[in-house]
Amino acid sequence: MSFTSLKLIEPVMKALADEGYTIPTPIQKQAIPYVLAGRDLQGCAQTGTGKTAAFAIPVIQLLHQQRKPKSGIKALVLTPTRELAIQIEESFSTYGKYTNIRHTIVYGGVSQLPQTRALRKGVDVLVATPGRLLDLIGQGFIRLNELEIFVLDEADRMLDMGFINDIRKVIRLLPPNRQTLFFSATMPGEIEKLAGVLLKDPVKVEVTPPTSTVDKIRQSIYHTTKADKPKMLLHLLREQKISTALVFTRTKHGADKVVKFLHRAEIKAAAIHGNKSQNARQNALNDFKTGRLKVLVATDIAARGIDIDELSHVFNYDLPNVPETYIHRIGRTGRAGLNGTAIAFCDVDERKELRDIEKLIMNKIPVVEKHPFPGNPVVIEKKAARPRHHRYRQHLN
Ligand code: AMP
Numbered sequence: 001m002s003f004t005s006l007k008l009i010e011p012v013m014k015a016l017a018d019e020g021y022t023i024p025t026p027i028q029k030q031a032i033p034y035v036l037a038g039r040d041l042q043g044c045a046q047t048g049t050g051k052t053a054a055f056a057i058p059v060i061q062l063l064h065q066q067r068k069p070k071s072g073i074k075a076l077v078l079t080p081t082r083e084l085a086i087q088i089e090e091s092f093s094t095y096g097k098y099t100n101i102r103h104t105i106v107y108g109g110v111s112q113l114p115q116t117r118a119l120r121k122g123v124d125v126l127v128a129t130p131g132r133l134l135d136l137i138g139q140g141f142i143r144l145n146e147l148e149i150f151v152l153d154e155a156d157r158m159l160d161m162g163f164i165n166d167i168r169k170v171i172r173l174l175p176p177n178r179q180t181l182f183f184s185a186t187m188p189g190e191i192e193k194l195a196g197v198l199l200k201d202p203v204k205v206e207v208t209p210p211t212s213t214v215d216k217i218r219q220s221i222y223h224t225t226k227a228d229k230p231k232m233l234l235h236l237l238r239e240q241k242i243s244t245a246l247v248f249t250r251t252k253h254g255a256d257k258v259v260k261f262l263h264r265a266e267i268k269a270a271a272i273h274g275n276k277s278q279n280a281r282q283n284a285l286n287d288f289k290t291g292r293l294k295v296l297v298a299t300d301i302a303a304r305g306i307d308i309d310e311l312s313h314v315f316n317y318d319l320p321n322v323p324e325t326y327i328h329r330i331g332r333t334g335r336a337g338l339n340g341t342a343i344a345f346c347d348v349d350e351r352k353e354l355r356d357i358e359k360l361i362m363n364k365i366p367v368v369e370k371h372p373f374p375g376n377p378v379v380i381e382k383k384a385a386r387p388r389h390h391r392y393r394q395h396l397n
Contacts, residue, residue: 006032009061011098016057019094025050030205031181032058038179040202042195046185048331049207055151055181056091062149063124064099072146075125078170079153080161082107082129082278083285083302088153089127101125106142108132109278116141130158130166137173144173152198155184155191161301164190171198217334218341221354221365225375226347229317230261232373236343237267237295242313244288247297248329250318255297258317262295269295272302300325308332316344319353323360347375 003016003024016022024032027045035041035058045051059075066074079085089105096103103125104118112132119126119141126133126142136142152158158167180198184191195202224232237245249255255271262269270284270293281302287293289308300320314333320326326344333340344365346354358364 001029007036008032008057009064011064012057012061012095014098015095018097021053025054025207027051027205027207028054028057030207031055031203034203034205035059035179035181036061038062040179040199041181042199042202042204043181043183044185044187044204044206045183046328051153051183052088052091053095055153055183056088056095059125059149059151059181060092060096060099060101063101064096071122072143073123073126074146075149075151076133076144076147076174077125077127077151077153078130078133078158078167079127080129080157080163081301082109083281084154085127085129086282092125092127096125103127106132106136107278108135112136112141130163130170134166134169144170145175147175147178149179149181150174150198151181151183153183155182155194156186156188159188159190159194164194167194216339217330218339219330219344219365220342220368221344221346222368222371222373223346223375224371224373226349228373228375229345229347230258232345232371233258233315233317234262234265234267235372236315237262240313243294244291244308244311245295245313245315246303246308246311246332247295247315247317248303248320249297249299250320252299254318255299258297259295262297267295268293269297271297273299274302276302300329303329303332312341314340314342316342319344319346319350319357321353323353323356326357327361 001024002022003013006024006029008016027043027049031041031043031054035055043051043054055077063074077088079088085105085107089103092101092103101124102122104115104123105127106115106119107129108131112135116136119136133142137144152167158164180200182195182199182202222232233247236242247258249258252273252275255273259269259271270287272281272284284293284296288296311333314330316326316329320329330340330342333342
C-alpha cells in the first residue's frame, strides 16, 4: 500500500516524496483515513512507529482544506518534553511545507518572548508542553476557544512526569466540539480513564515497533566491572572505529562522569539529561546530529523521543532496571532498515537485570568473552533463558 491510496492532497504528497517516504507505516495506514474522516482516535504506539506523521499529516490536510478564513489556533498538540515538542514542530514544517499552515511551538525553560512574538503573528497549529502552555494561557497570549483538533501525545509519559493535573486544566479549556487524537505507548488504568473522558466514540489503533527493527540489530554483551566501564567504552569506540554512539547511563551523575572521561581522552561527547538547560540539550542534540559530537550520553527520560537518523551504535553503559527500556534503547539504532549495533555492559550487580532482559526478548544476548577489561572472571550462564511468558513475542506479531 502506498500513500496514494490514503487520498492525500497534492502538497502533502509532494512533501512526503521530498522525504523519500513511499509506504505508510502501520499506524499511518490505520489512523490517517479515520482522522481525515473527522473521527476521534485512541492510538497505542510508541516513538519509532511513525506516529508523529500519523497525526501531523491528516491535521495539515484537514486545516489546509478549510476554506474559511483562519483566526485563532485550530489545532493543539500537547506533548511532555521539549525535545518531543521540537521534533513534532519539525514534522509540521516538513509535511506542511507546501501548504500555508502556520505553526509554532511553546515550551518552558527558555524566554517566552520569542514564543509570544510568534503567537502574535497568528498560528494554526500550536505544539506545546503543558506548563508553558498554561502559563501563556494565564497571561492571555493563548486562547483555545477556536480549537478544532486536540492531539495528546505520549499520555502515559505525561502521567509519569506528573503532568496529569496540568492536562486536566487544559482539557477544561477546550471547546467540547472538537476532534481528539490520543496517543500513548501503554494504556494503564488511569490513561484509559483519561481517554474515556476525552474521546467520543474513538477508533482504536494499536501498533508496536516491527520485529525486524530488533532482529536487525546486532546485540552483544560485555561482562566487566563498574570501575572499568569507562575504559571499556573508550576501547570499543576506538577499536571498532565507531563514528556515532548514543550511550545510556542510569543516572544524570553517571552521564556527566562518562562525558568527563571521554573529554580527557579527547573524544567529543556531551550529556543530555534533566539537569541540563534546554539550550544545552538542544545544542548537544544538534551537534550530535550534524556529526560535531561523536558520543551523546543520555538518561532514558532525556532521550525519549529523540530521533536520530542513521545512528550506528547504542551502548547500554548501565543496564536498565525495567527490561522493556532495553528494547526502547536499542530501537534507536537499526532504523529505516539500516543495520545497527547495540552493545551492553554488565557488571556483577547487573546480572539480574540482564536475566530479566533476556527473558523478555526470549533470547540470550551473545557474550563477547575476549576483551581487555573482564574484571574478575565471571561465570557465564550457558543455559538458554527459558521464557516465562510470551508477552514480547505477542507484541511483535
Ligand atoms: P516517530 O514514530 O513519529 O518518532 O517516527 C519515527 C521515524 O520514522 C522518523 O524519523 C520519521 O521521519 C520516520 N518516518 C515516519 N513515517 C515514515 C514513512 N512512512 N516512511 C519512512 N519513514 C518514516
